[in-house]
Amino acid sequence: MKDLNLLYVFEALWRDRSVTGAAENLGLTQAAVSSALKRMRTEHGDKMFTLVGRRMEPTPHTTAIAQQLLDALAMIRNTLVEEASFDPLTSRRLFTVRTRDIGEVVHLPALMQRLEVAAPHIKVRTVFKPIDETLSGLANGRIDFALGFLPALETGIHRRQLFRQHYVCVMRKGHPLAKRELSTELFCEQQHLLVEYSGSGHQVLEKALIDAGARHQIKLRLPQYLSAPHFIIASDLLWCAPEILVQRLMPHFELITKPVPLQLPDFDIGIYWHDRYHRDPGNKWLRDFIVTVMSDDFQGQA
Known part of the structure; x- marks a missing residue:
């Protein structure tokens, strides 16, 4: 693209899939973004982005050239950055x-x-x-x-x-196992709370439970952590959680911890x-x- 400003608009449209969203993030009017898109279409002889439902989706031509355009803009930014500075005391970023x-x-x-x-x-x-x-x-x-x-x-x-970090086993104060050594057998006999989310790496916990034969002992699955202690203090569920999180929670909840009797890697x-x-x-x-x-x-x- 001959006009550097069009690169910024292209990046915003590629990222946001919306003329409105691109305008908001660039600090421009929708009319200005629409005008820039019209110039892109003229320059490339292609619609570039077309409305599909509520999203501006890229055409095959746009998909084919997108990485080159984004890389070109990144190179320009890197060149400008070498002369730039950052003052943390005054920055409002x-x-x-x-x-x-x-x-x-x-x-x-x-x-x-x-x-x-x-x-x-x-x-x-x-x-x-x-x-x-x-x-x-x-x-x-x-x-x-x-x-x-x-x-x-x-x-x-x-x-x-x-x-x-490493995992610890969390239970409520007063749990039937609170004063007992937590063996693998006892651990696997209990019902468990599992916080799960693909891609984070914490799915290793579910695999460890399954490998230990406790697949059907997972009573409750949650996508986030901070609701978990509310269930733990109100039940006999066990919860394997990162130690540093439990340290933050223990002043606010009546919890105790024990070592997890399974082979779990640190992370x-x-x-x-x-x-x-x-x-x-x-x-x-x-x-x-x-x-x-x-x-x-x-x-x-x-």
Whole structure:
């Protein structure tokens, strides 16, 4: 495309599949985006995006050239970034972090507290997206970072380890097994609560339960973590959960923990970002800041 501005509009339409959404994210009017789309169509001799239902879907021609155009825009951004700077004390940038409710509880309070001093005007928004949408969000800049245990994130992704974690078995105070050693046999005889979500890596728990013969002992399945302790304190269910989350919950719920009597691997909690934004000054500053904060916070819990 001859006009650099058209590249930005193309990226927004490719990402948002909506003239309205593209206009909002670019800070333009819908008329301006529609005009840019008309110029793209003239330049390429193709409709580029067509309305299918409520979404502007790319044509085969657009799909074929999209990666080249997006890569070209990324190269231009990288060239501009080398001359750019980032001042955390004055920046009003909004950063979007992909994490689950566990990440919000474990990571965000300490981060926001420290940001209040180091970067008082920065804003943070969390989102929770499936793995494929997380990957595309990191690639197109709608998501700045992902936090957690996300082994399924691969293509074009950088990762930095924050700390290692392991699972503990959680039960209510007063549970019939509270004062007993939790053997594998006793563990597998109990009914279990399982927090599940594909792509996160935590499905290893279900496999371990199935391999131990407890497939039919999974009584309750939940997609998120923070409702789990409410069920645990009101029942005799067992729950395998990351230790650092349980440490945060125990001051608020009457819970006890025991070692999980199954062979479960430790896992890495990390921060993930896309190669396209590897040299972005704001992205680099905040991810380095997150590493420092999480390292200090985790060591303080150890």
